[in-house]
Every structure is written in C-alpha cells, then in structure tokens.
Amino acid sequence: MSAITGMKKSSKSVVYTIEECASCGLKTKRDFQSGDYVYKEGGGCTKCKGKTMINMIYSEKVEK
C-alpha cells in the first residue's frame, strides 16, 4: 500500500504552454502562466523576431 501511495507522490502533473513561431516554426515550451490561453498571440520569436502564438497548453507527468 505504501508503495502505491509513494509512487503517486513521485509523479506529478505539470502544465506547459507551447508557443510556436509562425515564420520559422520554432517551438518553445515553458511553464503555464496565468493569462495564457490556446491561440493567444505571444511575444516575438527569439530566433527571427517573428510573431508567435500559443498553440498548445497541456499537462504532462514529470517524475520527481
């Protein structure tokens, strides 16, 4: 039983925001911030200064 509960504690879900640049296709993954939503325009691209857009927000299990 403790093995099961112990396992549950070690894997936690984290929500990430994925931004994608419309011109060069660069994808950046960062932690979700309040105010983010899917298809919201993001800041400038770090590589080509093009416009970015949030195209995914998802939760992923991380082992700790």
Next chain:
Amino acid sequence: MLESLQIPGLGDSSLLGLLIFWIPFIIIMLYGQRIQMYISLGEISRSLNKLKLMKEKSREEVIDFVSKISQSKENLSEKIDQFLEYFTIQPVNLDPAGIVKKIEHIVNVKDDRMRAEIKQLVSSATDVQTSNIENVIEVASALNYYYKAVRHFYLLGKKTMSYIWIVQLQMILPTILEESNALMKAISAFKQSQPIGDGIGAMVVGKMMIGKEKKTVAKETAMSESEYKGRGLYLIKAEGPGGNVGQPGNAIARMIDEMGIKIDVIIMIDAALKLEGEKTGEIAEGVGAAIGGIGVERFKIEEVASKYNIPLYAIVIKQSIIDAVSAMKKEIAETTDKVIEIVKRAVEEKAKEGDKVAVVGVGNSVGISQ
C-alpha cells in the same frame, strides 16, 4: 492420523472443541450477513469521509477563487453555499412530446440566473471570469450533491440494515470516488483557465478559425467562414477562452433557417469516453451527432439534419472521464493537427465542389480561443 483429521467437537465432547469450532460456526451461520453488512458499512463510511473532505475542499476553492476576483469577503461564503444548494427541477415526462424545448427553457433560465447572480456578486468579473466561476460552482455543487446522496443512502442503509441499500451503494462507490477525484481536478483547471480534455473539439476547430472573421451565431457560439478545395466551410465552436460550451445545435438551426445557408454536410468533432483498455488520444470516425451534455443540442442537430437530409459525420478523440475534465493531457493536445487532416480529408470525400460543410468543434472552450 484419522484422529487428527476429525472435526473437533464431533469425536470428543470437550468444551474446548465446542468453543473453537461450533460457536464461531453458529455465529457465522446466524449472523454472517449482519457481520458482512457492518464491514460494508465501515467501508462506505470511509469513502463517505473522503467525499466529505472533497466537498469541503471544493467549497473552499470556490470561495477562494471568487474572493480573489471580487476582493471583498462580505457574505461571500453564505452566497456560495446558496449556489451550491441550487437545484433544477426537470420537466415532467409523462407526456414526452416537446420535452426538449422545456428542458432547454429550464436550463437557459438556470444559466441566466446563475450568471446574473455571479455578476451581482462579483461586478468586476470579466465574461471569461464569469464563465469560469460558473463552471467552478457547477463542479463544486456536483461534489456537494454526490456527498449528500451517498450520505443519504448510507444512513438509510444503517437505519434499515437493508442489505439491498448497502450492497448497491458499495458497488457504485468506486465509480463515484473516481468521478469525484476527476471533479476536484476540474476545479483547478477552471480556476486557472487551462484547457481541459473535453475541449479538444473546440481546439481543433479553433485552430482552423485563426485569422478568420468571427460572428456570434448563437449564445456564446462563434462561427467563421472558410474554404477548402472549393468547398465552403462553416466553422463553429463555443466562444473562448472562457469556459463555455455554446449552442452548436441552435447555431446550425439558425444558419439554415434564418441565414439561408444551405448546409450539405455536417462534421462534428468531440471528445468521447474511452473504454477501459483503450488508449487516451485515439481517434475514431463514425456517423451521428457527436455531442454530449443534457441532450438538447444533440436533439436540435439531429432534428435539423433529418429535416433537411444532411449527413452527419463524427470524429471523436478518446479519453477517460478524468482526462475529459482535468487539464488537457499531452496525448490529447497532440492529436489536433492529425484531426485537422482527417477533417480536411472528410470534407473532400463527403462533399462535392461548391458544397457547404458545417464543421462543429464540440466541447468546453475553457482556455481555448479562436
């Protein structure tokens, strides 16, 4: 050898044999069911405590969420308790003809009243925040109801010592607990306005709507016109990024009846419950109206489709009930582009050039704009 195999108490009439074999045997014979019931009641009572904790936690979460937006704590908890006890009386179904209209009316009244009261309570809330508060309250009141219903049957079982109540309750409790856990996760997603698994349909169509002009065609429902290989596309989804489900049924009915758009094919995209053993994020295609909820929207779409003889195609993304109401999983989010390709292929296959296709992204639009 034989001696030791003998049932104690039969061969010899010692008091010890009588005690260690016959007395427990008689007790189990006579009171076995009763003992089993006490064990069951104990198990139910532990689950009930879990439900109570969840119910209380969800209530606190709602109060915390609302007070953060409103910045005043004045009789907030009192008002929220009132919200949690809100009930809706379903229309009588003795004469079921036309009942969908009545259900729709009652649901609309409930929604409008809820929204008005939330606005009154938190006048500074934006539309997105109001939707999210409404969603969070709905989830918390579901948890509140689960707790009270389970407690009702638990107390009833305890009072009557009726095997039927107790065993039935014990059988459905694991499902109730699982759903309650899912609902707890839903609260945290709605509070932070994160997309939930159920929103995958809205996410697919939202992506197709980027950069297109949006019109409001029904309550909280957005529509954009687009084109693919000579076929006209009418993209429909609930308005995001607030937590809305919109009225896709009304939208399609209005487009055909009032706006005079002759739809030839309807394609619906929605999340669907997977069976145990199926993979999360599996895509399946079929026919029919892919839309959940109370049934009003589905009825309307089916009505319109059969009236004008419009074929209905469905694309679903499989997930569990927990996936559907908690923050969208990676496996689900990553199906977006694949589903868009399937939609395009379906448009090409099912519609001829010059045809008009309604593409409906069904689901809660929390955290998903268009």
